[in-house]
Amino acid sequence: MERLGLGIAWTALVLVILFLLLPIVVVIPVSFTEATVFRFPPEGFSLQWYAKIRNVDGLLGALWLSARIAALATALSLLLGTLCAIALVRGAVPGAAAITTFMVSPLMLPGLVLGIALLQAAREVGLRDAWWSLLLAHVVITMPFVMRTVLGSLSLFDFAMVDAARTLGCSYPVALWRVLVPNILPGFVSGALFAFIASFDNYPVSMFLVDVRTKTLPIQLLNYLEISPDPTLAAVSTGLIGLTVLVLILCDRLVGLRRMASI
Amino acid sequence: MTGMAALQQAGHLTVAGASKRFGAALVLDDLSLAVAKGEFVSLLGPSGCGKTTLLRCIAGLLRPDAGHISVAGRDITTLPAHRRNVGVVFQNYALFPHLTVAENIAFGLRAQGVSKSESAPRVAEALALVRMTEHAGKPVTALSGGQQQRVAVARALVVRPSLLLLDEPFSALDRKLRETMQVELKHLLREVGITAIFVTHDQEEALVVSDRIAVMNAGRIEQLADPATLYGRPASLYVLDFVGQSTRLAGQVTEAAGGMLAVQTALGPVRAPGQFAPGSRVVVAVRPEAVVLGEAAENRIAARVREVSFLGSRTQLHLDLPEEGEDRGVVELPRLPEGIGPGSAVTLAFREADTMVFPAP
Structure with a gap:
């Protein structure tokens, strides 16, 4: 019986892995097709769809915008989120547990709700600029990811180390920088990674905040799909997959994926 | 202030009328203490008696609500921890896991802006002092409890502090090792000639390592005396009970x-x-x-x-x-x-x- 049960579990594992990976893997060969339609298996080999990325109106601009927004929002979240997390873990904040739950709650909120609420809020305070409202909205999107991993690392961190650094001649901020930051680096990196991805491919929130000249990549891609569904999208996707793999390799070199996964 | 001046003359470390309150709890209650240069004094008492709070006030990690603290005649009551030059060995040593043994010891020198060429021989000297030279390149997570303690002591001593504070330094060690390390540490600190304050709840440990013991109770010093007097002539039932x-x-x-x-x-x-x-x-x-x-x-x-x-x-x-x-x-x-x-x-x-x-x- 035990063998049979394990066999079923094994089969399920293989099927799920295939189901998770196949669609992603299929995109890569399709991006090199000579055909003008999205079809598998691809016909021939060409780089024409990669060349076309440059010519599609607004695609590179959207990519650049999304990258900048994601990077800035992640950086802001790391700074603010770490300070908030330190206050929650060390500051004897009344109701710290409830506040912690609140700080990670946008993770559980439907993006649509958040998008409408943020649009409303931006209107109320008279914020008409799409770029700034996108950035602020994406700080809201990224903050819970950063909070979650940084809080996780902080709860394992022994703050006596900060005291030790202080008695050895570091002021409090310097002690945080030289002792706390290196020790919670895995939490930073994995939090930043999740946050960046969450911002980069966010659709439901951004949808409400973009304007004609300021469109993020997911929105631009979907627009393009509606107008001309050709393998350019596969080429863009393959490029993003390559980028992700590159970032993961860098993270592995920097702190080790094992350490990141454990947080 | 004449009382303060008299205390200062008496001691290398002087605590005069220190009080500290956490919410409703009075943790230090108008406490005074004078420790002579080169002396080992233990703060002995049950948990909650204020001994760790007093230690943290001396280190500058807490500020007393009232009273003064001075070292070598200088009032340091309001000086932040990083400018006091008071070494601390923490209860679980608080070594930096992202650094090697040698880097841990060099940490304080680097923080105080000591040049590389000057710090290298001092780190080597500190490593030799605690017999850890062969472990210099190891990560501190690979060390045994006794070795970690030695690194913590070397890290605190290498910056030549005017005072060494030890917060339950033996509590993380098993009994056999604890007895060895007590004698070893006492000998080492005597050789260095430093003034040291031990915090402990273990009366046997206090008797072994101290020149004098301050038995603490509810934020006050119940009796401050050498071990033989404390044991033979306790000043109160509380001291009689706590020691022996x-x-x-x-x-x-x-x-x-x-x-x-x-x-x-x-x-x-x-x-x-x-x-x-x-x-x-x-x-x-x-x-x-x-x-x-x-x-x-x-x-x-x-x-x-x-x-x-x-x-x-x-x-x-x-x-x-x-x-x-x-x-x-x-x-x-x-x-x-x-x-x-x-x-x-x-x-x-x-x-x-x-x-x-x-x-x-």
Whole structure:
């Protein structure tokens, strides 16, 4: 019986892995097709769809915008989120547990709700600029990811180390920088990674905040799909997959994926 | 301020009238302490007595609500921790896991802007001092408890602090290692010639490592004395209780003349030196090793053996005394006499001079 049960579990594992990976893997060969339609298996080999990325109106601009927004929002979240997390873990904040739950709650909120609420809020305070409202909205999107991993690392961190650094001649901020930051680096990196991805491919929130000249990549891609569904999208996707793999390799070199996964 | 000035003259480290409150709890209560240069003083007390709070105030990690702290004649009460030059060995050592042994030790030198060329020989010297030279390149997570403690001590000493504070430095070690490290550390610190304050709740440890012991109770120092005085002449029942064991009997003073008291206890009259008015309710006490079986001393009481504990180099008799509570009895003998066991009736004898009298609580 035990063998049979394990066999079923094994089969399920293989099927799920295939189901998770196949669609992603299929995109890569399709991006090199000579055909003008999205079809598998691809016909021939060409780089024409990669060349076309440059010519599609607004695609590179959207990519650049999304990258900048994601990077800035992640950086802001790391700074603010770490300070908030330190206050929650060390500051004897009344109701710290409830506040912690609140700080990670946008993770559980439907993006649509958040998008409408943020649009409303931006209107109320008279914020008409799409770029700034996108950035602020994406700080809201990224903050819970950063909070979650940084809080996780902080709860394992022994703050006596900060005291030790202080008695050895570091002021409090310097002690945080030289002792706390290196020790919670895995939490930073994995939090930043999740946050960046969450911002980069966010659709439901951004949808409400973009304007004609300021469109993020997911929105631009979907627009393009509606107008001309050709393998350019596969080429863009393959490029993003390559980028992700590159970032993961860098993270592995920097702190080790094992350490990141454990947080 | 004349009191403060007198204290400062007396000590390398001076704490004058320090108070600290956490919410409703008064953790330090107008506490004063003077420690001479090169002296080892233990702050001994149960958890919550304020000993760690006092240590953190001296280190600058907490600021007292009232009072002054000075080191080498300089008032450091408001100086932040990083400018005090007070070394601390933390309870779990608080070594930096992202750095190697040598980098941990060099940390303070780097923080204080000591150049690489000057810091390298000082780190090497500190490593040699704690016999960790061969482990210099290891990550601290690969070290045993005793080795971690040595690194923590070297890291604190390498910056040449004016004072070393140790917060329960042996509590993370197992018993056997703890005893070795206590002697080793005491010897090492003596060689360096540093003034050191140990915080501990372990009275045996305090007796081993200290020149003087401050027994703390509820934010105050109950008694500050050398180990022999503390053990032989405790100032209060609290100190008697906290340091070592004793046989205790409740009683009433029946006679007081020329510094000698006669006390009536449930087990008969006992004579002891002391100053109490006749009629006072008191507790008489005697240390376990000051008691012999038989009639070879002035004070004698009869008791029954409840239990016998063999401790290797000595044997303890636990006695049945008439009342629970104030009355308890422990006697320590070099070896158990023939025919004595649980239930035996014995006569205890102890000298008048070894008998202590305290006011009844």
